[in-house]
Structures are given as C-alpha cells and as structure tokens.
Amino acid sequence: MNYFSRKAFEARGVSLCAYLIALAGFQRGLRITFYNDPQLTTKVTTASDPRGTIFSLSDDKDVYFFLRSRGSLTSKEAHKSSINKWKTKELLLNAGVGTPKGIMVETGKALEDDELFASFGCREVVVKPVSGSLGKGVTTGIKSQEELVDALGNIQTRRVVLEEHVEGVEYRYYVAGGRVVAVTGREAANVVGDGTSTIRTLIMSKNKIRARNPHLSSRKIKLDKSTLSFLQLHGHDLSTVPAKDEKIYLSSAANLSRGGDSIDATHIVSEQSKEAAVAAARALNIPNAGVDIINVVRDGVEYNYVIELNSQAHIGSHSFPMKGDGQGNKVAEAIVESYFPERTEKIIEDAFFDFSYVKNGLGTGGLSGVSLPVLREGMVKKRLKLSSPHSPAVVTRHSEKIMKQTGCFGEVHSFGGGMFHMRLLAEETNAARFKEQLVKKLEDIEILEEGGFTSPIDTTVRVVNHVDDSEPNLRSSRLIVRGKVQGVGYRKWLKSAAMKKSVDGWVRNRSDGAVEAILSGNASQIAELIEECREGPRRSYVDQVLIKPTKITPKSGFRVRSTRESF
Template structure:
C-alpha cells in the first residue's frame, strides 16, 4: 500500500495516546493540553451529578472532566466545554432545526425537505431532480445516509434497505451537490482545521482482490490512533457500490486503480481524513464561522461543508456537530496535524496562551479504573511536572535481576517524586534513569541504588549527569524488562 505523508504534532506522539480510542480520545486530547499548561485536571465517575452538559444519551465515563487555574473552573464533555449551550447541542441533533437557524443567519444550505412516507420522499426527489441525498432527521455517524442517488429505481432500493435496517421515521431529502466535502472545526472567529473526507476506497495492486485490499487497508488504519476503531466493513452499500461499476469483492483491480466503496465520506464507515485547511478560501472559512454564529452560544464546533467545484469561494453547510470528534485533526491519514485542543484551551483559558508547557503525559486508562468501579467519585491527576527538570542515569552491575531490585528502585523513586525507569540491560546490569525537579534528590538517590534491597548485591554503580529534554514522556516510574518497550 502507498505510504501517506503525515506530520504529527511533535509533542503528541502515538505513544502518548496509546490504546485511547473512540470518543475518549476527544476528551483526553483536550484534558492533556490543559494539564500540560499547568491547569488542575479532574475526571469524574459515570453519571456524575456534576455533569450539566448535554451528553446525548451517552455514558460520561472517561469523557467528563474539569480544568481549573485556581480562579476559573470549566467543565468539559468530550470535545465540548461549558461555554457551548445545551440548547445549541440539542438543535444540532435535529438537522431540520439546524438548517432553519442557518437559513435565518443567511448561511447557504442545500435545498431539501423532511418527509416520512416512501411515496412523499420519491415524489419530492422527482420534483427537485436527481441526484439526491437521503439521511435520517436525527441520525449521526453517517448511519442511514445515502448520497448521489441517481434515479427513482435506485431511491426505491435505498428506501427498502433503510426500512429494513433502521427504525428512523423521518428522513431529509436534499439535492445532491457536487464538490469536495470538508469537516471544518471552528473556534471563535477562526477555522482551526479542515479535513477533506474521502469516501472509503482501496487502490489496486493488480494482484489482490478487493476483499484482500480492504483487509490490508484496515490493518493500516489500525496503526492510526483515530482510525483504529473505524474499519471498512463490507455491507449493502459497499456491495451496491461495487456492483454499479461491475465489480464484486472478489474482483482484482488494476495497479493504481482507485475503487470507491461508498458514496458518503464518513470516517466512521471507512473514509480517509486528509488535512486540507489551506485548500479553503477565506470566503468559505467565513461561511463556517458564520454558521456557528447562527446558533445561540456555540463558540466552537465542527461542521460539514461542500465547496462549489466551479467557484471555490462558495459552499453549502450540511450540518453542525456541537460535540464533534477532533481526533482526525490530530491524526490525519495524510497532511499536517492541526492543534484543535490548543485552540480550545486558548479560548477557555486565554491567560495560558504562549505559556511554556510540560510535554509529559499521564496514564489515562489506568487512572479511569477506580472511576469505572465506582471506588471514587473523582480522580485528580497529579500536579503537572515542572518545565525545567534534571536528569541522571545510574548503570548498576551485580546481582540485580530477578531478585526484586527493579521493583525496589521503582518504589523508592516514587517516594521521592521522581520519574523515569529501571531497565534490565543484561543478566547482571540494570539502567536506572531518573528525572526530578531537584538535582540534590537525584544525587542522593545514588545511596539507594548502591544499597538495593535485601536479596540484591550491587557491585558497581556508574553515575552520569544528563541534559534534560522536554520531550513527550509518561509520568510515573516504569520497570522495563527485555520483553517491554519504553
């Protein structure tokens, strides 16, 4: 498969978000940004009475948190902060209401109507002319959305599938608009990131079947923190799409032939997120900003927009998501990551703008365990490590492996508020790497290293002062064996 060119934020490595997926990724990314700026971070148990934010019938576990600078406290649910009104979130859940607000704000939207019966849907589609789009009035994540429907027969088949697969009663029928579709994230008066979402597709190599190419692409998606839980699944739409071009999943496309598997571009159903902020004209960016202003108290959100292929200064807004996912802006399949969490923190805590940040990250999933088990109501993350730290390495030889020495060093390091690791080098050698705010504590720790625990026997200790670099690293102290990776 073709390797895509991706430029991630240097302070947000894949290790920093290891095993964090789905909606939890949104909350974690913003919480981490605030915590790195020195803000106090707390996470709350599921269904906490403190959560006044519209959670859209979803669990709050791992998604509800607060950030405070000591004077100001803000609550967040996923990517949404408490400056976003619940009223606007509710409006965004209803595409027809959203469209009404946008029209009142002179924001361009597609021509369409909400209908219930198959007969009325078909009649209206024939009235406005094909191609058309059909989508549930109160749907999300691209479920039940079909685009570029070319004729009445195709629409009839789609309606049959919708009635068999979903329980939605009302659907929006809209005129289909050609052009690139973008998911745009706006904070205040500025577009922070824009992603061109390309429908699920595979590129032929002249050897493998489409089914195998899908498998290979899904393996690649698993390597992307955002896309890992969003594989391409072969369903009615995929089979129908392939049939329309004379293919099945057993077909073998020619080398470099791109085969589209869906019309809709939702990332949750296999679409590709390509960073494309610089593609948008100032006029289209202003449309995005104006769209948020058309709703009451919606200072930051994501929205979908299609740009006119004949005039890139024009576009239509399809919908707005008040609790939009942001992970793909940080982990695109191609392009340069956009710092949406940074922009949101700038908006809520402007006094932290330009402040030098720690690049440590915390063990998010481990921290959530007590909350998940209802052992506690809230969890406060440890104080943000200082920016300027000291580092030291001790290389220890002797009887120091498989005698409890590594665990002993970890316990003592944690007691002294030190970060780092104790790593097995070989049968008789251990590396102790320490980071701390006070150089004296690191220096005196040598006595602990030399003494060891009861079963160990230290023969020699080599000491080395290191230059501390503020690179991304995990809080706490890790024990590393040959089978572990740092």
C-alpha cells in the same frame, strides 16, 4: 508510529477525543479528572457508561466539564440545535450562511406523495433523518421518484430532510476559539488496484493500515450488505481484480465511520471557506465545532455550502489522517486555550500520561473519579547514571519508592553489572531530594553521570529491567530507531558509542526515515547502549526504539552500511 501516536493509540475508540484534550490541558499544568459517575457531570451528559470519556479541566479557579470533545461552554440548546438538521438549516439561513436548499417532511406523507421528487425541483437530492450522526440513514445521489421511495423506506425516523445535492468537494473544518484550526477532506471508502489482488484482498490490506491509526482503527471498511450492493451496482464483486492504479469506490458517502479516507487539507482550502465555517459556528452559538462544508467553484467563483455542524465532533481525524501529515494535537490545544486563554504555553512539551492508568482506575468500580498528576512550573528532565553493588531488586524497589515520596516522575532502568540509568521529571529541589535520599538509603550507590535528555517521558513511576539474570552473557539485538534520526549524524554517533563499549554490528538508514542497527556483544553493554540510543546525538530526536532479538552474528567491529529499502 511516533510517540504521540503510540500514546494516543492507548485511548483509541470513543476515548480518543477525551485523551487528546486532556493531554493538551495536562501539558499546560491544568488539573485533569476523569469521572466514573455521570451524575457529577450533568452539564454535559446523562450517559450511564462514561468509559473514560467524561472529564474535567481545572486551574483551581474555574472548572469545566467535557464529554469527549464537547465542553460545558456549549449550551444544551446549542447542542440540540446541532443535532437537529432542520433547526441547523434554519439558523444558518437566518444568519446568511450558505447552505443547500432543503425542506422537512413527515416520512409517512413523503412516501404517499408520488410527485415529491418532481415538486422539490432539483435534479439530484439527498435524504437524511432530521436527527442523526455518523451518516446513519443518509442517502445521496437520488435522481428519481423511485430512488427517493427506496431511500425513505430505509429510514426509521418520523421526519426527514430533503436537500439539494451540491456537487463539489466536502471538507470538515474544526472551529475553536473563533478560528479554523484544522481542515480534513473526506473521500468515500475505496481501494486502489495493484493488478493482481482481488477487491477482498485489497480491503483486508487497507484495513491493516487503518488498524495502526489511532483514529481509524475502529473505523474499518465493512464487508456488509451496503458495500456489496454498491459494488454490484457498479459491476464489481469481491473477486474482481482491479487494474494497477485503478481506484474502486466501495460507497457513495464520504464517511470515515464507513471506511472513508481522511485527508489533511488545512493549508489548501480558501480563507473564504474558513470564514464560512466560523460564521456557521457563530450562527448556532457553538464555541467549538466540526463544520462540514461543500466547496463549489462555478465560472471561477467559489461558493461554500454548510451542510452540517457537530458540537461533539471527533477531533482524531485532524491529528491522524489517512493521508497527509496531520495537525498533531493543535485542535485539542485550541479547545483548551479557548477555555483557559492564559494557558497558551506548555510546561513540558513532550510529557505524557498513561491512559491505561485512567481506564484501570475507572474500571475498579469503587472510584468516582481518577485524577492525573499535575505538572508544575520549573519541572525539568534529569538523567542519572549510577552504579551499586546492591541487587537490581533492592535498587529499583527503593528508587521507585523514593521517587513517589519526593514528587518525582520517571523511569528506573536496571542493567547488568550493577549499572542503572534513571530518568526523572521533577523540580530541581525534588530531584536533589531524590538523589540525597537514595544515597542515604543505599550508602554504596555512586552517581557516575548527570545530565538532561530530550526524548518523551510519561508521568508515571516505573521500573524497566533490561537484563534478565537467566539470559546468556552474549546476545544480538536488532533495533529500529524512529524519529528525527537521519541527516543528524545518528549513524556516526552510534558507531562511536558501540566501539567504546566493544559492541559489534552495523547501522544503516532505511528508506522510511528510520535507522536500523544490529548490536552484538555483552548483554549488559548492549542494554546500556540501547538506552543511550533513546537519546542519540545532540541534533536527533528519538520517538521510538523498537527492539527485536536476532540470530544474526555480525563480523567483528562496527560498520556503517548503505541505505536499505524498508518493508
């Protein structure tokens, strides 16, 4: 999990869309405010519990409000049209956009019409409530009057839409600023056999993988009545052991909320289908929308059928698909740029904010809103290495206080032996003021080294104590370093850095792209070396350094070992 994913994971669930868009605006120097009081944002919602999903973006001239991914440039009328599946179909047809054949009927009358399936004139139909989301109440693959009656009996709504079932490949297109930014394919919930595990075990294993995904962690495969019935219909149950590489589907609907798989398909769909998505969003007058399209190829000709639009679509699936690389934060960035066309450049590429700060602030109940720091042009990353005879408590307390007074963000890293590292995100003048005031306050402090750094940074002020006074002087640590750390000389660099500090151990590549190392020696020297590992050599880019204690005692010296399979 890279740094971007780990920060997004803090906002997993209903707040993820808000976090991604707020992050895109934040990195472009916009003012971001999250609200506790929904009455402040009646343009987008009347919800009573915002839970970190209502926020605004402002450049101090214009301000726009958002509820998750839906901003105030989407009118209430357009939003209502996207919720109403029949209204959506009418607007698409009027605009000449391809959509499956369909009719709207009263649920009660439909149940009384014994010839409804035959009169509709399609071999296979889909039933969906007129209004709804997340696939609730949708039944696909209906092939008889009996199946139609069963499906209608499961829908608790006054009106339904009967739609021709179109056989093809379904994708979610995200349209922002008049173009398709990302496309995600969706596959119904499934497991793949290994020849020894039951379906129950395979589901549990897959849910563990989903639990580590910021978007899918709250969308696990459910062992409910629907799943069990589907398995039974296809001759399986939870104790079935599928053959190796045999794929067992657990649902007929390709719905992520029902445990479906998301697949990055941005670069495999046709330009024609992207044009259809843009035309659909334009037909409903929605500037930013998720558009669901089924692509069909008949006799070498592609047909695109728009089946749904969502003006408040989840954008996390495009950033964190189950399969494929994903599109990073491109969707959120395109949304922000559609509201602020002049803000196309990031002030700091990898500056982040702590979403727990937002949640904690909103959770106090006494605040109507929480505003984030504002990034300013000219901010740079500064790294300082200092020594001081003062106690770590004194140095870290004054450093933290002076950072806040001088408008600097960053981290104070305290090591043993009077050594300190500081990372600053600040304008040059503010960084200079910080150093000046710190030296003035702590006269005996000495700045040993000054430079920049490349790793990500949070716009918070915090203290990290690497060495506890109660720790023994000698210790061993196991490191897993992730990011761009292979093929860039990372192992050679670490060996050289370790030998300079008289640290024993070894380093090796792992088959999952990470670097693994064992460091053994003086606690303060190891702590300082770990801090340097967050930077690495010039060509590297470190996303994460995972540190674990270990009882391994390596031989004297430092070695580069062969690649190991990762587990």
